[in-house]
């Protein structure tokens with residue numbers, strides 16, 4: 050599965066602690082992140098993370114492009130609910146695209162934990178059908 054990990058600055062410690070706790074689950078998957086979040090995760094784990102640009106410089110939009118193409122299977126996006134972000138339109142756009150494509154998206158750690166346990170249990174197997182269809186149909 051393709052999984053995106055994104056955290057705003059005041060949420061980054063929480064993200065790192067979460068990913069460390071579930072490293073054994075995440076190591077079975079392809080991980081993507083915005084720039085700084087990905088760097089922090091790689092510094093604290095043995096995981097390899099494909100890093101897009103930092104969020105304010107377009108990273109949310111780059112991940113959004115994958116979501117638009119139905120290539121992302123799960124998003125964990127620990128948003129800061131108490132601080133306005135300069136790139137709020139990009140954040141809203143990413144969340145909107147998750148709803149367009151029906152992609153599970155956790156915006157707090159409690160939801161992230163439930164979705165990660167579901168991932169571990171194999172509840173995301175339905176996404177393999179999407180990947181298979183896309184590769185067989187040549188859909189871009």
Ligand SMILES: O=C(CO)COP(=O)(O)O
Pocket residue numbers: 055056057058082083084085086087102103104105108109140
């Ligand atoms: O701003 C972000 C998401 O909106 C996160 O970006 P960084 O991971 O580069 O800090």
